[in-house]
Amino acid sequence: MTNLILETERLLMRPLELTDAEDMFTMDSNPNVHKYLWQKPYQSIEESIANIEYVRKQYETNNIGRFATILKETGEFIGWTGIKFVTEEPENGNINFYDYGYRLNEKFWGKGYASEATLAWFDYGFNKMKIEIMNAYAHSENGASNHILQKSGMRFVESYLDKEGILWNWWQMENNQL
Incomplete structure (x- = not known):
C-alpha cells in the first residue's frame, strides 16, 4: 500500500510523509482553505504532523487513505486527495464506508487539479x-467542490446537518463494473 503511486497527466499522488508537514501547514493555516471546513485553520505545524501520522496509520x-498530491512539472505539494475508509466517527449517520475527499492549497485552485485527481x-x-459504493460530502455552500463531485459522475443524495448544525451535501457513486 505505502508504495502505491497514482499518476495523471499533471499530477503524482503518493502516500503522505512527515516531510510534507510544512507544506500541509501552509495550506491548512490559510483561513480561505478552511472556509468550508468548520473554519478552524491550523495554528501550529504540530497539527499537520499529527494529521500525517493519523493518515499513515x-x-x-485500511490499506488506503489521503495521499500527497504533487504537481509533476514543478514537484510542488498542491494538497491531498484520495480515498478514506471511515470507521471512527459517523458522517450523515454512516460508518464503515469509502469516502472520497481532497484539499488543495489556495494557489492551486481553479486549475482543474481537483477534477483530474478525482477521476484518477x-x-x-x-x-x-473494487469499491461498490463511493461517498463524498461537501459543505452545501462550497459551489466549487459540489460542482467537481457532480461533474465527476457522483449523484447528489441529500443535504444533512452535522453535529454542529452545518449543512452538508451527501454524494454517492456506485460501481457499475461489478
Whole structure:
C-alpha cells in the first residue's frame, strides 16, 4: 500500500510523509482553505504532523487513505486527495464506508487539479479496489467542490446537518463494473 503511486497527466499522488508537514501547514493555516471546513485553520505545524501520522496509520489499518498530491512539472505539494475508509466517527449517520475527499492549497485552485485527481481516484477505487459504493460530502455552500463531485459522475443524495448544525451535501457513486 505505502508504495502505491497514482499518476495523471499533471499530477503524482503518493502516500503522505512527515516531510510534507510544512507544506500541509501552509495550506491548512490559510483561513480561505478552511472556509468550508468548520473554519478552524491550523495554528501550529504540530497539527499537520499529527494529521500525517493519523493518515499513515490509516494506510496500515485500511490499506488506503489521503495521499500527497504533487504537481509533476514543478514537484510542488498542491494538497491531498484520495480515498478514506471511515470507521471512527459517523458522517450523515454512516460508518464503515469509502469516502472520497481532497484539499488543495489556495494557489492551486481553479486549475482543474481537483477534477483530474478525482477521476484518477475513482478509476483506482472502482477498478482496482473494487469499491461498490463511493461517498463524498461537501459543505452545501462550497459551489466549487459540489460542482467537481457532480461533474465527476457522483449523484447528489441529500443535504444533512452535522453535529454542529452545518449543512452538508451527501454524494454517492456506485460501481457499475461489478
